[in-house]
Amino acid sequence: ATPTALLVGTGRGAQMGVLIKGPEVLESTHAVDTIVLDKTGTVTTGAMSLVGVTTAPGVSRADALRLAGALEDSSEHPIAAAVARAARVEVGTLPAASDFANIEGLGVQGVVDGHAVTVGREALLADWSQPLSAELVAEKARAESEGKTAVAVGWDGAARAVLVVADTVKPTSAEAISRFKAQGLTPILLTGDNTATAVQIGREVGIDEVIAEVLPAGKVDVITRLQAQGKVVAMVGDGVNDAAALAQADLGLAMGTGTDVAIEAADITLVRGDLRGAADAIALSRRTLRTIK
Ligand code: ADP
Numbered sequence: 001a002t003p004t005a006l007l008v009g010t011g012r013g014a015q016m017g018v019l020i021k022g023p024e025v026l027e028s029t030h031a032v033d034t035i036v037l038d039k040t041g042t043v044t045t046g047a048m049s050l051v052g053v054t055t056a057p058g059v060s061r062a063d064a065l066r067l068a069g070a071l072e073d074s075s076e077h078p079i080a081a082a083v084a085r086a087a088r089v090e091v092g093t094l095p096a097a098s099d100f101a102n103i104e105g106l107g108v109q110g111v112v113d114g115h116a117v118t119v120g121r122e123a124l125l126a127d128w129s130q131p132l133s134a135e136l137v138a139e140k141a142r143a144e145s146e147g148k149t150a151v152a153v154g155w156d157g158a159a160r161a162v163l164v165v166a167d168t169v170k171p172t173s174a175e176a177i178s179r180f181k182a183q184g185l186t187p188i189l190l191t192g193d194n195t196a197t198a199v200q201i202g203r204e205v206g207i208d209e210v211i212a213e214v215l216p217a218g219k220v221d222v223i224t225r226l227q228a229q230g231k232v233v234a235m236v237g238d239g240v241n242d243a244a245a246l247a248q249a250d251l252g253l254a255m256g257t258g259t260d261v262a263i264e265a266a267d268i269t270l271v272r273g274d275l276r277g278a279a280d281a282i283a284l285s286r287r288t289l290r291t292i293k
Pocket residue numbers: 039040072075077079080104105106107108119120121149150151190191192193194214215216239241
């Protein structure tokens with residue numbers, strides 16, 4: 001491979017908003033056959049908003065929002081930002097939370113107004129004396145079948161509400177995914193979110209293979225497992241929880257709109273945060289390598 005051709009290739013990439021860390025990266029791009037895509041912030045915009053609140057009998061919407069919002073105000077998760085923002089709009093100033101704990105990939109816990117509050121995946125409430133009622137479970141399932149994310153809210157040992165947040169698919173994602181397929185790549189959606197939501201988002205953008213409910217530390221294991229099956233894997237992500245997987249992948253691509261940690265771990269940055277940049281990078285590497293040979 002002539003260094004000059006590779007340098008010309010990386011220069012072309014930069015003009016298209018595809019920042020390639022070094023000329024050698026184009027060679028690994030060339031061999032990729034599988035492309036793993038993080039869901040939130042990569043395939044979707046990651047800008048979540050609260051679209052539904054369902055409470056158990058006797059629980060007011062304002063109480064659920066005040067306690068959940070106060071707790072989520074201490075978290076940086078996109079779900080948390082959506083909940084805290086909506087709570088402020090609806091109930092005004094939020095009380096302070098103490099003893100705050102973030103449980104990675106699951107949710108948050110803390111004390112608000114003297115209540116021990118939990119917001120997050122249903123699994124966090126599993127050992128409670130009063131789990132989600134049949135009505136709340138049904139509401140959660142309905143939201144998930146629509147590609148939305150439902151989180152449980154509980155305090156003092158009882159599940160009391162389900163909050164539904166929704167995120168939208170980026171308008172460019174479906175086109176990017178059909179280009180990956182035309183390039184002979186297998187796209188896989190990877191997320192910590194629940195399976196029903198992930199399957200629906202996959203359906204909206206044309207991804208059949210979904211790996212969901214993966215804890216942040218487990219994303220890297222998914223990449224390793226695919227590599228052990230002989231796949232040459234590209235991974236596209238934006239979050240802190242994607243960094244290890246981006247580093248492990250044969251080719252890591254970070255959204256330029258994502259976190260610094262993800263950008264540092266990746267070989268390529270898609271400056272515009274547009275998934276079509278990944279298809280551009282693959283096409284570019286194939287063209288470049290063809291010129292060389
Ligand atoms: P992703 O891979 O989509 O970025 P995460 O690993 O960040 O997802 O989170 C996985 C799941 O854990 C979320 O879908 C949500 O159910 C739950 N969760 C994580 N953090 C929070 C939070 N601060 N508030 C509510 N739920 C949370």
